[in-house]
Each structure stands twice: as structure tokens, then as C-alpha cells.
Amino acid sequence: MRLTALALLLALPALRADEGMWTFDNIPVQKIKAKYGVALEPSWLKNLQLATVRFPNGTGAFVSRDGLVVTNHHVGRDAIAQMSTAAADLVRDGFTAATRAQEIKVPGLELMMLVSMEDVTAKVNGAVKPGATDQEALTARRNALADLRKADEAKTGLTCEPVTLYQGGEYWLYRYRKFTDVRLAAAPELQVAAFGGDPDNYTYPRHNLDFALFRVYEDGKPYRPDAILPFSAKGASMGELTFISGHPGTTYRQQTHAQMAYARETGIPFQLRAIERQKQALLALSATSPEARRLAAEAIYSLENGHKRLSGQLLGLSKPENLAKVAEAEAALKAAVAKDPALQARVGGSWDRVAQAVARQKALLAEATYLDTGRATLVGRVAALRHAIALVRLADETAKPSAERLSEFSEGNLKATRAQLLSPRPVHKAIDQALLAAGLEEARQALGDGHPFVKAVLGGRTPEAVAKAAVEGTKLDDAAVRRQLAEGGKAVLDASADPMIRLAKAIDPFSRAIRKQMEAEVTGVFNEQGGRIAEARFKVFGKALYPDATFTLRLGYGPVATYANGTGTLAQPFTTYMGMFDRHLGWGGNAAAAEGGVWTLPQRWLDRQVKLDLATPFNFIYACDTVGGNSGSPVVNVKGEFVGINFDSVYEGQGGYYVYDADTKRAVATDVRAILEALRKIMDAGHLADEALGK
Structure with a gap:
């Protein structure tokens, strides 16, 4: 037996990740069949497509005929927090609707x-x-x-x-x-959903019960989906082939070597510094009161998650062998292009044009960050200012012919822009004020007191004073007020004394100017020349390649598989409830509250521990190609049954945003068996477990 086990152990590293985030129009069915002997039927793929839904910041899936949807707790956390109060903190304490009448509608939450x-x-x-x-x-x-x-x-x-x-x-x-009528059905406590907090984030082994259940309604009744992914009572096993359907956010694997070098040397370090400054502003806000701490918690989590993810990307790009792969592939494509006179004439100069645009991108970085409201740290996280900019531009742009407008206000895109502007999702003034003050101070330091933008926006005042006046005086946190201004036209907007509108008017001319310059010197070049390079790839390789992720639906596949995680051994494919309690006790339990209490457990989990089967698989690691946006993605077996829910990937694999590495690209999922165990024995939600199992 020992020889057999050793032989198995030595064979495990051969279970490498399968590359690809494939669009559903171009699934490599023959490749999958050749490697795994599994023939994916069109009906199987269509069911997976229609059962998968997109959340605003991740993925989910229908798992019952009565519209029950599963996603990550961290994907649904914004919505859970939105329905919480100081007296009933559903993020901290969890929630279970004993009946469908108790399910809580989340205003503004839309699934696609x-x-x-x-x-x-x-x-x-x-x-x-x-x-x-x-x-x-x-x-x-x-x-x-x-x-x-x-x-x-x-x-x-x-x-x-x-x-x-x-x-x-x-x-x-x-x-x-x-779907616009989405209701919260159940969610565990934050301490088990995010057990280990930031220290454990992007690591493995893990013990996160990172799931939440929502229900979609239509006409006041539970929606009846045609396609579902029912829970598997059996779960997955080591080496078993799995599939993941989800919406990976953005990858950069088809960028040029020059673009990746920019990300490594300039872009990512700049973003990391900005995130850290925003986090410090929110931590200062959190220290002012328990309610401020509750409101800021999700934003801080998002920043910490982004910082760690970017740090992993930088680590991957810093490995010389990774960019060497990019340079080698680029050289091979250039050589192929050079052999075709027509292709050479159209594409041969594209790489140099992109490199020139990268140089302009670097030179314009500070102004593009603080002046361009479409991408800025200044505006991007300040909800009221984002709405104010949209209102100012709505009045101006709709007076022009559609072809002459900013793209988001053209007739074809106007409906979506108005929907975002008028969404009833909440605006938290305290968070807006903290982030706006931090962003204005950041702009002042980066651009200098003498910069025209800084002079126009601050007018000799401190960033704190400008932020305080704009946020405290605005009424744009009220969707009804935004609607009145949007429907009133330019005259009504010009007459508005709202201080956030006035701030937006001061920012808008600078934003328009830098946007125009970026489109002429950077964005337009990337789009045109990147498209030409893509044409060359198609001609040389056909469509055997998948496109970069764009937060659109993709399919990935690969087995449950371990990897060497840098500790000198192999990572275990599955963790268990036993492991969670062991980690909890190993850090001293609730009394110790080590590292801010990230390894503490809710009291009811300690009280009901005896009910649990501690050998139940908890999290597992598998070799599918994923990135952010795949959070909440269903992991299914060859039968199309739900065996787990993706919630993370490993730190060593974050370089995969740019360069794929089969040895380190591993995703982490919460096992369906852990979810069922918690629903039945901890969360008083056996009825939801039965529903997801089709009982």
C-alpha cells in the first residue's frame, strides 16, 4: 500500500491546469474529448449557459426550479450589507429566511x-x-x-x-x-464566510464557507428557470474533471510585451499606492464609530482584496521567465507576419505603434488618473460624484447628434447609462466624504498646487473642506432627486445649487480634455493596432486561441488537483470542517482573537459543533483557469451537477492575469457538501438544502 500511495503522490503534479476562458460560441469540445474522453453535448452546454447568471461584481447560478440562486458570500455581501442595520447586522450575524415570505428584496440588485x-x-x-x-x-x-x-x-x-x-x-x-426582483434567502456569518480574513486570502489550504443564497422573483412569484444546476450530494473527488461557468473580469494575456512591461514597472505599482491611500482613509473613518466601521467594512475588504491580487500580478510579471515567454511568442508572430507581404504591410508596424502609445500612457498617467472620470481613483469610488458627473454630461450630451456624443451617452448606450444613474442602490455619504477627501489630496500631491485642475477644484480650500461641503450638502444620494434632475433638462441642472453638481461642473472640462487626448494618443492606438495584431493571430493560428476575459460568460475546465505551494510539500486537495476548528483552536480560539480575530468563530458554531460531521469536505483546489469575476461561479461535474462554488485562486497564480502558468494556476472552491452540512446543522435551513438537492 505504501508503494501505491507514493506512486500516486509522485503522479499528482502531472495534474496541471487546463488553460482557457472559452466563450460559449467557441468551446474546445474536441480538445476536451481527446484529453478526458468527455463529449460535451450542445444541450449540456446550453443548460450551463442559461443556468449561470451575472451579479454586478461576480457570478451565480440557478440551483432549483423555484429560482434559488447560489453565489459567494463576498459577491452578495454588498447586498447583504445594504439590507443590514446597526440593530440587525446580517453580514455579521448571518440570515436564514424560514419561509419565502421572509426573504428580503434587495432594491437595485440586478442579475443577468x-x-x-x-x-x-x-x-x-x-x-x-x-x-x-x-x-x-x-x-x-x-x-x-x-x-x-x-x-x-x-x-x-x-x-x-x-x-x-x-x-x-x-x-x-x-x-x-x-432580473430585477432578487431577494436574500440565506447567508452564513461573515466569520465563517471569510474565515482567516486578509492573512488567508489567496492562500491554500483554506476554510471559507463563502456562499449565499438568493431567490429571483417575477411578477411577485418565484421565477421558474428552464435551466438549473442541482446540488450533488456526492461532491467531487481527487482527479475528477470539473467545469466552471462564470464571468472572469479582465485579463491581459494578449497585450504586447511593451504593455506588460508598463504594467510591471509603472501601472501596477501606481495602483497599489493608490489603494493603500484609500484604505487608510477608510480605516480612519472606521475608527470614528461602530456604525462607521460597519459601513466601511465592505469597501475596506474590496481594497484589501484588490491590493493582494495586484501584488500577486506584480510578482508574476517580475519573474523574468514570464515576460520572456511573451517576448518569444511575440517574436514568433512577427516572423510569421513578415512572411506574408499583405499582412506585413497592415500589421508589421503595429507593435511599434503600441510601444509609442505606451510611452504616452506613462507620460499621461497622473492626469489620466485624476482628471478622467471614467477611470479615476478620484471619482471611481465616490458614488455621489459619479452621479453628478453623469447628470452634468447627460444634459450636455443629449443636446448633440448621437454620433458626436461621448460614447456612453449615444442613443444606443443611453438607456444603460440612465439605468446606472437612477439605480436605487444606496449612496453612503460618510464613505463618499472620506474617499473624496483622500482622492483630492492625492491629486494635489501628484499634480501640484499650481496645476489648473487643482486650482479649479480646490479654489484655495483644503481637500477635506471641499469634500465635506460637497458631500454634506448634496441630495444626490436620493434616487428621486437624481431622476428630477435627469428629466428636468439643462435648465433645471444649471439652476441647481447642489454642491456636488457644482464640483462636477468644475471637474468636467478637465476630464473631457484628458479623455480626448488619451483616445487620440493611447486608447485609440491600442484598439486599432491591437485589433490588427489579433487579425494576424487569427490568420496564423485560427480561432484555436481564447480571447482575454471581459466580464462575459466563459467556460473553463480541469481536474481537482493539488500543486506545490512553496512549502516543500503538496497542498491537500480537500480541507474539512475539522481543519477549520483546528485552525481556530491553533490560534487560541475566540479568547485570543489573534490578528484582529480573523480566526474566531461565531458562538452558534461553537455551540453546535457537536452536530457537525467534522470529516465533511470544506474547500477544494482544482485546476481550472480563473480570475476575479469568477467569484461565485458554479463548479460542476460531467453530469452538470453543482459540486462547489469558486471563491478564490492562489497567490502564486495571480500572474496568470498576464502570463499563464499551468503549475501554479489553481482555483479554490467551497465544497457543496460543506454548504449542505451548514444549511442543515447550523443555519436552520434544511428546507433550502432539500430544495437545492431537488427533493
């Missing part, structure tokens, strides 16, 4: 189900006139996509989104069914 996709590349590229500059081509394509979107929505009644794939090599319309 992908219904169909259409390749519109020829139509979009046909809108570009011969001899157009890169910026003119970018504008023409955006307007063409917006027009196609508007026409398609009118024709289908669905919510349509334009999608750019392969760095501009393809353009698609994705059609979604939108």
Missing part, C-alpha cells in the same frame, strides 16, 4: 442571464472609413456598436451589451435577460 450572442465584427469594421486615424476609427466603431445595440434591444426586448474580444479583433452583441 446570457440568452444569445451575435458576431457583428463585419458591421462594426465596415463603419470605419478608409484612411481614418486610430481615434476616428475608435469613435466610428463605438458609434456603430451603440447603433447596433439600440436596434437589437428594440427588436428583441432584451438587454444588449457590446463586447470587444481579442483586443479589438472581434465585436459581438451579447443579449441578456435581466
